[in-house]
Amino acid sequence: MSLLTLHAVSKTFGDFTALKDINFVLDEGEVVGLVGPNGAGKSTLLNVISGRLKPSYGEVRFDNVLINGLKPQRICRLGISRTFQSSRLFAGMSASDNILAARLFGKGCRPRITGQDRDAARRALAFVGMTHKADTPAGDLTLSEQRRLDLARALATRPRLLLLDEIAAGFSPVLVKQAVSLVKKVRARGVTILIIDHFLNLSVRVSDRLLALDHGEKVAAGPPAEVLRNPDVMRAYLGLRHEGPGHTSRGKHAG
Amino acid sequence: MTAAERPVPYSTAPRERRTAARGGMLLTFVALAALPVVSGQNGYVLQVYTQTLLLASLALAWNVLGISGAVSLGHAAFFGTGAYVSALLSTIQDLSVWITIPLAGVFAAALGMLAGLICMRLRGAYFALATLAFVEIPRVITTNWDNVTQGSLGLVGLPGLPVLHWGDWRLDMAASSTAAYYFVFAYAVMVLCIVGIIQRSSFGLAFQALREEETAALSIGIPVSALRLLALSASAFFAGICGACYAHLVRYIEPGLVYGLYFSAIPMVLAICGGRFTILGPALAALVIYPLDQFVFHPLLPAGHEFLYGLALVLTVLFFPKGFWGYFGRTS
Numbered sequence: 346m347s348l349l350t351l352h353a354v355s356k357t358f359g360d361f362t363a364l365k366d367i368n369f370v371l372d373e374g375e376v377v378g379l380v381g382p383n384g385a386g387k388s389t390l391l392n393v394i395s396g397r398l399k400p401s402y403g404e405v406r407f408d409n410v411l412i413n414g415l416k417p418q419r420i421c422r423l424g425i426s427r428t429f430q431s432s433r434l435f436a437g438m439s440a441s442d443n444i445l446a447a448r449l450f451g452k453g454c455r456p457r458i459t460g461q462d463r464d465a466a467r468r469a470l471a472f473v474g475m476t477h478k479a480d481t482p483a484g485d486l487t488l489s490e491q492r493r494l495d496l497a498r499a500l501a502t503r504p505r506l507l508l509l510d511e512i513a514a515g516f517s518p519v520l521v522k523q524a525v526s527l528v529k530k531v532r533a534r535g536v537t538i539l540i541i542d543h544f545l546n547l548s549v550r551v552s553d554r555l556l557a558l559d560h561g562e563k564v565a566a567g568p569p570a571e572v573l574r575n576p577d578v579m580r581a582y583l584g585l586r587h588e589g590p591g592h593t594s595r596g597k598h599a600g
Numbered sequence: 601m602t603a604a605e606r607p608v609p610y611s612t613a614p615r616e617r618r619t620a621a622r623g624g625m626l627l628t629f630v631a632l633a634a635l636p637v638v639s640g641q642n643g644y645v646l647q648v649y650t651q652t653l654l655l656a657s658l659a660l661a662w663n664v665l666g667i668s669g670a671v672s673l674g675h676a677a678f679f680g681t682g683a684y685v686s687a688l689l690s691t692i693q694d695l696s697v698w699i700t701i702p703l704a705g706v707f708a709a710a711l712g713m714l715a716g717l718i719c720m721r722l723r724g725a726y727f728a729l730a731t732l733a734f735v736e737i738p739r740v741i742t743t744n745w746d747n748v749t750q751g752s753l754g755l756v757g758l759p760g761l762p763v764l765h766w767g768d769w770r771l772d773m774a775a776s777s778t779a780a781y782y783f784v785f786a787y788a789v790m791v792l793c794i795v796g797i798i799q800r801s802s803f804g805l806a807f808q809a810l811r812e813e814e815t816a817a818l819s820i821g822i823p824v825s826a827l828r829l830l831a832l833s834a835s836a837f838f839a840g841i842c843g844a845c846y847a848h849l850v851r852y853i854e855p856g857l858v859y860g861l862y863f864s865a866i867p868m869v870l871a872i873c874g875g876r877f878t879i880l881g882p883a884l885a886a887l888v889i890y891p892l893d894q895f896v897f898h899p900l901l902p903a904g905h906e907f908l909y910g911l912a913l914v915l916t917v918l919f920f921p922k923g924f925w926g927y928f929g930r931t932s
């Protein structure tokens with residue numbers, strides 16, 4: 346069953362086209378990797394889905410409800426949550442308060458903080474292996490801890506669709522392995538996941554399918570092995586820019 | 601990039617410092633409660649401390665907005681409106697002061713809502729400047745609505761604070777400065793409790809979240825605009841009641857005074873010196889700074905005693921960036 350449907354989604358900034366006519370369907374329970382070189386439009390697409398940006402054209406449907414144009418907090422309540430490419434944790438708040446805030450507001454306001462909420466926050470920290478950092482201000486955590494806390498915070502809103510933006514970028518092989526098993530654990534909970542993964546170190550090991558973007562356009566979609574063999578994808582990653590037969594016309598790169 | 605494990609600096613203050621703070625808090629409360637007895641019902645001392653507690657309430661009211669990260673330079677708009685609403689309703693409409701004081705809060709809250717709808721898209725310094733300009737709206741209306749407000753002449757001979765009845769027992773707060781003192785003390789404690797309840801509820805977390813990282817706050821479902829608006833109108837409500845109390849304590853108001861820069865700047869200075877993101881800080885700053893002003897600086901420097909407020913602000917910013925009370929712990 347389709348959970349998220351993108352229909353002809355486009356996004357322009359002034360006269361620069363960051364996304365052009367994206368069509369894609371994400372099924373419930375799937376894990377999909379969103380790949381592409383720098384500036385391909387991956388984060389822009391994630392921002393469009395999560396409500397931070399309005400698409401210039403096209404439709405975003407979540408569970409058959411049209412959600413483009415809704416405010417981010419409304420979209421969160423409908424069941425989509427996200428992490429951020431560069432840290433947007435509440436730096437002065439403890440790790441467990443970061444999670445608590447998401448739990449209390451993710452599905453509507455609850456004024457009272459109960460013992461159950463605190464227990465749930467503790468379990469959420471244990472889930473990402475950070476029980477011992479519960480009282481540490483988020484700003485004092487290491488990079489990998491911050492990424493895991495960001496994931497735990499997003500999960501605390503109890504989403505059906507989780508959008509992860511480069512959660513393993515710059516990780517050593519050991520940390521990537523941890524991230525892989527963490528994503529698998531999240532998936533086992535029945536959460537549908539879209540992973541942005543520029544370096545392909547995470548998504549190829551956990552995704553059912555990949556969606557490749559280049560210059561705002563969809564260049565390939567399908568099983569990981571197939572997408573990686575796709576000549577357009579290889580060209581995009583290698584930065585070759587010759588015009589071959591059947592090659593899609595491309596927008597100009599903005600800076 | 602592999603970030604090395606850093607030692608874990610807790611941003612809460614050391615335990616001894618927090619214990620000392622708790623002790624000090626209790627002592628302060630007892631001292632304030634006993635003040636009328638200790639001072640031998642000295643009229644001047646009680647008057648200064650009544651004003652101190654009123655400013656403490658105003659600073660606490662200011663901080664209901666302050667905890668959301670916004671800095672207002674225009675709380676005189678709400679203070680002044682509260683003062684005028686209660687003064688006019690109690691004189692022209694002849695309503696009991698018991699009713700006009702809360703009504704003053706309601707009017708001020710409505711004005712706060714209006715200010716919010718106008719200024720809420722702005723952040724930081726731009727928001728602060730917009731609130732500074734906003735004060736002109738109620739001030740100009742009050743000054744020019746001569747036939748009701750007497751314009752810039754002000755209103756004199758206002759009714760005093762109400763009389764308390766309890767069976768045969770009567771307490772005329774207009775006649776007894778001790779009673780007036782306890783009335784304002786009770787209001788300050790009430791505002792303090794409400795701020796405490798807000799800070800310890802999920803709203804306290806939400807306010808901290810939205811002032812630290814608004815984009816992320818939105819993404820986890822926090823209704824940022826609604827909370828900002830709520831904070832501003834609640835803050836205006838309590839500031840309006842402070843204004844009403846002021847009107848019935850002093851029994852004389854004029855636009856230049858109640859809408860003046862003094863009542864906008866004072867709560868801001870007190871809240872920042874005491875600790876903007878703390879519950880008690882703004883009130884404690886009032887307890888220290890205003891009596892210091894009245895008992896020490898005013899006699900020494902009758903013409904320029906207000907420089908104390910500037911000095912306090914500068915010293916705080918330099919040495920206690922989280923405010924005086926922020927130094928002793930995070931939010932208590």
Ligand SMILES: Nc1ncnc2c1ncn2[C@@H]1O[C@H](COP(=O)(O)OP(=O)(O)OP(=O)(O)O)[C@@H](O)[C@H]1O
Pocket residue numbers: 358361363381382383384385386387388389390430543598599
């Ligand atoms: N708010 C904006 N205004 C103007 N241009 C923007 C804006 N946001 C993104 N862009 C441009 O859109 C293009 C796509 O950016 P986006 O952040 O989506 O890339 P990305 O695929 O996530 O790349 P990266 O791997 O660097 O994160 C870039 O060229 C960027 O400069």
Ligand SMILES: [Mg+2]
Pocket residue numbers: 387388389430
């Ligand atoms: Mg990106």
